[in-house]
Amino acid sequence: MPAAEDDLKTEKAIAGESLTPFGSCPIPIFDHKRIVLGHGSGGKLTADLIDKIFLPAFRNPTLDKLDDQAVLTIGGARLAFSTDSFVVTPIFFPGGDIGRLAIHGTVNDLAMSGARPLYLSVAFILEEGLAVDDLRRVVESMRAAAAEAGVKLVTGDTKVVNRGKGDQIFITTTGIGVIEHDISISADRARAGDKIILSGYIGDHGMTIMSQREGLEFEGAIESDCAPLNGLVSAMLATASPANDFIHTLRDPTRGGVATTLNEIAKHANVGMVLDERTIPVRESVKGACEVLGLDPLYVANEGKLLALVVPEMAGAVLEQMRQHPFGQDAVIIGEVVENHPGMVLMKTEIGGTRVLDVMFGEQLPRIC
Amino acid sequence: MPAAEDDLKTEKAIAGESLTPFGSCPIPIFDHKRIVLGHGSGGKLTADLIDKIFLPAFRNPTLDKLDDQAVLTIGGARLAFSTDSFVVTPIFFPGGDIGRLAIHGTVNDLAMSGARPLYLSVAFILEEGLAVDDLRRVVESMRAAAAEAGVKLVTGDTKVVNRGKGDQIFITTTGIGVIEHDISISADRARAGDKIILSGYIGDHGMTIMSQREGLEFEGAIESDCAPLNGLVSAMLATASPANDFIHTLRDPTRGGVATTLNEIAKHANVGMVLDERTIPVRESVKGACEVLGLDPLYVANEGKLLALVVPEMAGAVLEQMRQHPFGQDAVIIGEVVENHPGMVLMKTEIGGTRVLDVMFGEQLPRIC
Numbered sequence: 001m002p003a004a005e006d007d008l009k010t011e012k013a014i015a016g017e018s019l020t021p022f023g024s025c026p027i028p029i030f031d032h033k034r035i036v037l038g039h040g041s042g043g044k045l046t047a048d049l050i051d052k053i054f055l056p057a058f059r060n061p062t063l064d065k066l067d068d069q070a071v072l073t074i075g076g077a078r079l080a081f082s083t084d085s086f087v088v089t090p091i092f093f094p095g096g097d098i099g100r101l102a103i104h105g106t107v108n109d110l111a112m113s114g115a116r117p118l119y120l121s122v123a124f125i126l127e128e129g130l131a132v133d134d135l136r137r138v139v140e141s142m143r144a145a146a147a148e149a150g151v152k153l154v155t156g157d158t159k160v161v162n163r164g165k166g167d168q169i170f171i172t173t174t175g176i177g178v179i180e181h182d183i184s185i186s187a188d189r190a191r192a193g194d195k196i197i198l199s200g201y202i203g204d205h206g207m208t209i210m211s212q213r214e215g216l217e218f219e220g221a222i223e224s225d226c227a228p229l230n231g232l233v234s235a236m237l238a239t240a241s242p243a244n245d246f247i248h249t250l251r252d253p254t255r256g257g258v259a260t261t262l263n264e265i266a267k268h269a270n271v272g273m274v275l276d277e278r279t280i281p282v283r284e285s286v287k288g289a290c291e292v293l294g295l296d297p298l299y300v301a302n303e304g305k306l307l308a309l310v311v312p313e314m315a316g317a318v319l320e321q322m323r324q325h326p327f328g329q330d331a332v333i334i335g336e337v338v339e340n341h342p343g344m345v346l347m348k349t350e351i352g353g354t355r356v357l358d359v360m361f362g363e364q365l366p367r368i369c
Numbered sequence: 370m371p372a373a374e375d376d377l378k379t380e381k382a383i384a385g386e387s388l389t390p391f392g393s394c395p396i397p398i399f400d401h402k403r404i405v406l407g408h409g410s411g412g413k414l415t416a417d418l419i420d421k422i423f424l425p426a427f428r429n430p431t432l433d434k435l436d437d438q439a440v441l442t443i444g445g446a447r448l449a450f451s452t453d454s455f456v457v458t459p460i461f462f463p464g465g466d467i468g469r470l471a472i473h474g475t476v477n478d479l480a481m482s483g484a485r486p487l488y489l490s491v492a493f494i495l496e497e498g499l500a501v502d503d504l505r506r507v508v509e510s511m512r513a514a515a516a517e518a519g520v521k522l523v524t525g526d527t528k529v530v531n532r533g534k535g536d537q538i539f540i541t542t543t544g545i546g547v548i549e550h551d552i553s554i555s556a557d558r559a560r561a562g563d564k565i566i567l568s569g570y571i572g573d574h575g576m577t578i579m580s581q582r583e584g585l586e587f588e589g590a591i592e593s594d595c596a597p598l599n600g601l602v603s604a605m606l607a608t609a610s611p612a613n614d615f616i617h618t619l620r621d622p623t624r625g626g627v628a629t630t631l632n633e634i635a636k637h638a639n640v641g642m643v644l645d646e647r648t649i650p651v652r653e654s655v656k657g658a659c660e661v662l663g664l665d666p667l668y669v670a671n672e673g674k675l676l677a678l679v680v681p682e683m684a685g686a687v688l689e690q691m692r693q694h695p696f697g698q699d700a701v702i703i704g705e706v707v708e709n710h711p712g713m714v715l716m717k718t719e720i721g722g723t724r725v726l727d728v729m730f731g732e733q734l735p736r737i738c
Contacts, residue, residue, distance in 0.1 A: 035499040040529030049527060053505055057512040058491075062523040070523035072488055074547055075446025083490035083543055084526045119441055121452035122427075123541045125494070130404040136422055143426040154431040154439035157453045157541075158418060160409030161736060167534040172492045172526075174452055174543035178443055367530060 040087075040367075042255025042301075043360030047264075066268065067186055068109040068251065071179065078179040080115035082106055085172040089367050091138065093212050095204075095224030099138035101303060101369055102171040103145035104228045105254070111230040112250040112306065114185040114237060115177030117149060122156040122173055127166035138169060149228035151175065181237060182244055189248040190269035194337040195315035197308040199232065199322060200330035201225070202258055203286040206300035206365050211289055222285050227304030232327045239321045241314055249309040252302065254369055256360045259298040259345065261307060263359040267343045275335035275347040275357070298347075299360045301368045309337060409456075409736075411624025411670075412729030416633075435637065436555055437478040437620065440548065449484035451475055452543040458736050460507065460537055462581050464573075464593030468507035470672060470738055471540040472514035473597045474623070480599040481619040481675065483554045483606060484546030486518060491525040491542055496535035507538060518597035520544065550606060551613055558617040559638035563706040564684035566677040568601065568691060569699035570594070571627055572655040575669035575734050580658055591654050596673030601696045608690045610683055618678040621671065623738055625729045628667040628714065630676060632728040636712045644704035644716040644726070667716075668729045670737045678706060 038045035055063070062070045069082035084105050091098040103120065110117040122142070126135065146153055204225040211222055229252060236247065249269075253261040258280070266273050282290075282297045290297050304327060310318045315333060322328030335347075345357040407414035424432070431439045438451035453474045460467040472489065479486040491511070495504065515522055573594040580591055598621060605616065618638075622630040627649070635642050651659075651666045659666050673696060679687050684702060691697030704716075714726040 033501055035495045035497060035501060035504065035529055037497050037529050037531065039495065040527055046527060053501070053508055054525065054527075057508045058515075058522040058525075060521050060523065062521070063525075068524075070488070070490075072523065072545070074448065074487065074545070075444065077444025077446050079443065079545075081488060081490060081545060082524055083492045083541070085492040085494050085528045085541060087494060087528045087530050118443065119439070119450060121439070121450060121543050123452045123454040123543075125454050125456060125539055125541075126404045126408065128404060128406050132402055132404060132422070135404065139422055139426045146427075152429050152431070153427045154429065154441065155437075155451055156423065156427075156432075158409055158415060158423075159454045159456045159539075159736070160404055160406050161456050161536060161539075162406065164533060165536040167530060170494055170528075170530075170539070172452070172454060172494075172541035172543075174490050174492075174541075176441070176443070176448075176450060176545065367528075 037366045041360060043260055065186060065188065067113065069113045071113055080110045080113040080177040080179060082109035083172065083174040084109060085170060086369055087170050087367050088209065088369050089167060090212055091134070091168055093208055093224055094221065095208060096226035097138060097141050098169060098171055099141035100145045100226050102173045103142050103149060104226055104303065105369060106173040106175040107149040107151060108229045108252045110175045110177035111233040112252055113179060114181060114183055114233065114250065115179045116234065117151045117175050117177040117230050119154045120146065120151050120173050120175045122153055122171065124158045125166055125170040126158065126160045127168050128160055128163040130168050135169065149230055183237070183247060185247055185250050187249055187251065187265045187268040190265050190271050190309045190337050191248060192271055192337050192339040193312050194248055194309040195312050195333050196273065196275065196335045196337065197310055197315065197319060197322070198258065198280065198332055198334045199306045199328045201281045201283050202302055202305060203282055203290065203297035203300035205303040206257070206368050207286045207289040209368050210293060210365060214293070216289065216292065222289060225302055225304035227327050229304065229306050229327060232306065232322065232325045235321050235325045236308065236318050239314065239317050246311045246314040247308055247318070248311070250306055252306050254301050254303060257299040257301060258307065259357040260359045262345045263357065265309070266345050270342045272338040272341040273335055273345040274338055275345065277347050277349050279332050279334045281330055281332060298357060301365060303369065406735040410729060412629055434555060434557065436482065438482045440482055447548040449479045449482040449546040449548060451478035452541065453478060454539060454541040455738055456536070456539050456736050457578065457738050458536060459581055460503070462577055462593055463590065464577060465595035466507060466510050467538060467540055468510035469514040469595050471542045472511050472518060473595055473672065474738060475542040475544040476518045476520060477598045477621045479544045479546035480602040481621055482548060483550060483552055483602060483619065484548045485603065486520045486544050486546040486599050488523045489515065489520050489542050489544045491522055491540065493527045494535055494539040495527065495529045496537050497529055497532040499537050504538065518599055552606070552616060554616055554619050556618055556620065556634045556637040559634050559640050559678045559706050560617055561640055561706050561708040562681050563617055563678040564681050564702050565642065565644070565704045565706065566679055566684065566688060566691070567627065567649065567701055567703045568675045568697045570650045570652050571671055571674060572651055572659065572666035572669035574672040575737050576655045576658040578737050579662060579734060583662070585658065585661065591658060594671055594673035596696050598673065598675050598696060601675065601691065601694045604690050604694045605677065605687050608683065608686050615680045615683040616677055616687070617680070619675055621675050623670050623672060626668040626670060627676065628726040629728045631714045632726065634678070635714050639711045641707040641710040642704055642714040643707055644714065646716050646718050648701050648703045650699055650701060667726060670734060672738065
């Protein structure tokens with residue numbers, strides 16, 4: 001896709017216009033001189049920032065894979081290494097808080113390489129004036145979340161910024177996990193034929209945050225799905241299989257949702273995907289909230305769900321394993337990887353049509369995690 | 370020291386009063402309900418936050434050591450793991466910028482365990498409106514700093530917060546290093562008899578930031594000493610020695626300066642220290658700036674200096690090794706560890722008296738790193 005088209009899209013996305021992926025403009029009429037909220041969305045603008053600023057400077061084979069974690073070999077041990085900053089607002093919400101999110105977010109990024117998460121570091125940036133009781137509550141939640149995930153917090157840092165130069169509390173967690181099997185799980189390993197498994201209902205986390213922020217009340221309470229997925233992944237990897245290499249890719253669809261995550265995989269692996277809309281589980285309450293706010297649940301963040309690309313002959317067995325785990329009981333096959341239209345995700349809609357699911361362009365839901 | 374006395378001191382420190390460590394008040398008349406800037410100072414209030422909020426929740430043997438890095442054993446490899454957030458303002462300053470600081474800060478924390486730093490993660494929290502050119506300049510500086518230190522940036526994250534909810538750019542770096550020798554280097558290993566070596570001039574970084582912030586000009590420009598210390602540490606560890614275990618403790622005196630760092634070591638190891646003021650190298654320009662601003666260089670942050678506690682029979686040889694390294698050419702012995710007055714650092718002053726060097730109480734220099 002030429003740069004000019006990218007720029008047009010970016011501008012349109014910022015203006016809130018709906019876009020088809022086939023729009024085109026020969027002249028670059030828009031260029032970012034300033035960071036906008038969309039640069040943190042996990043969508044197209046974030047990818048731009050990575051492609052144009054970070055990768056050219058930091059380029060190396062590990063980083064170039066653009067997985068959510070680096071896989072390193074040190075002294076014979078295969079390790080996963082991952083970092084995330086959390087800036088969610090509000091800091092407390094139904095189903096979780098910024099502390100729980102910060103622990104499980106990094107635990108999940110490690111788990112998506114098939115690693116067993118072991119150790120976390122925690123760095124706090126506190127705003128002057130933060131209630132110490134709120135900090136205590138966040139820290140207690142982190143303790144409980146770490147215990148639930150079976151990880152240890154072993155080192156940390158605290159900085160304080162002046163009032164009005166932060167927003168209560170930002171948390172950066174970084175984790176180390178150990179990879180104890182020979183399977184190489186990575187976005188670029190997706191292959192035509194793979195079944196796409198989704199571990200459960202989508203959109204819960206994002207719509208919980210949006211509802212809280214907008215002060216909306218919906219029939220049927222919505223709660224964040226924030227949860228540690230390392231146990232589920234470990235159960236999946238334990239599926240009895242004749243061949244070792246049955247899970248090609250694992251990803252947790254956080255910022256940008258299922259649609260953006262699948263697009264990233266399709267582009268990295270240069271494969272197409274076809275989804276069946278009817279199979280994708282969305283709660284009525286989340287559907288309702290999305291309709292009110294004009295959002296598509298496929299682009300809404302999840303914090304306790306995963307997508308797995310599994311060789312077709314093992315998909316049924318992996319699904320069975322998942323359904324026996326509390327965080328996978330609603331797991332379903334939502335589509336498959338195909339050779340056609342590489343880099344593109346198509347969806348068969350409920351009414352029998354086909355639409356292109358593109359990556360999210362701008363900032364649908366700022367500061368969702 | 371009873372809690373009541375702590376609270377009085379804290380209050381006095383916030384009010385800017387000078388304190389002797391022997392003041393006392395039987396009633397707790399002050400209690401923090403809100404985070405203040407001093408909680409990020411690296412001094413007494415930071416220690417309070419760690420003791421009262423973080424340690425009770427996260428307690429484990431690795432964290433309890435309270436070194437600037439965790440030492441972990443995974444799959445037979447001994448690893449160092451360390452994290453720091455950087456919130457310095459201004460983000461560009463003579464001798465460096467927030468990017469260089471973020472790389473070398475974490476490289477140095479790893480090196481202080483005697484580890485060889487290998488991999489870094491980088492998490493950005495950007496404020497909406499940040500000039501993309503400023504981001505590019507910071508990223509380029511990080512690239513150069515990583516190359517200088519010989520480390521690779523292998524994974525990262527970017528979040529964007531609304532204008533007025535951040536301050537241009539915050540960076541959290543987390544590093545992994547490998548420990549390739551048998552020496553156990555830790556704050557709690559300081560022993561009576563150890564010589565205290567300081568690697569060069571103190572106060573350069575802190576006074577550079579303060580001068581920039583206050584718009585002060587001094588005779589003789591001051592530049593931040595921001596530098597990677599892993600090469601210097603590696604040279605020190607290579608000193609020919611009959612016994613393996615000749616360096617007990619390494620620390621870089623950042624927030625809180627030399628005085629706070631030595632106090633922390635004295636308390637952890639339950640030893641006393643005696644310094645000789647005449648030996649401590651301070652540039653005239655830094656001395657002058659400190660006088661104007663009413664600061665003591667012993668409490669001012671450094672970003673390219675280290676303190677080493679070395680067994681007496683090896684101190685001379687280690688010092689020689691250091692002086693042959695560009696970042697150690699002004700290294701000197703500034704004092705020694707003693708059995709008397711455990712937990713306390715005393716300094717023989719230039720005019721022949723003795724003063725107690727206590728930890729920094731409040732916030733002498735907010736957002737210095």
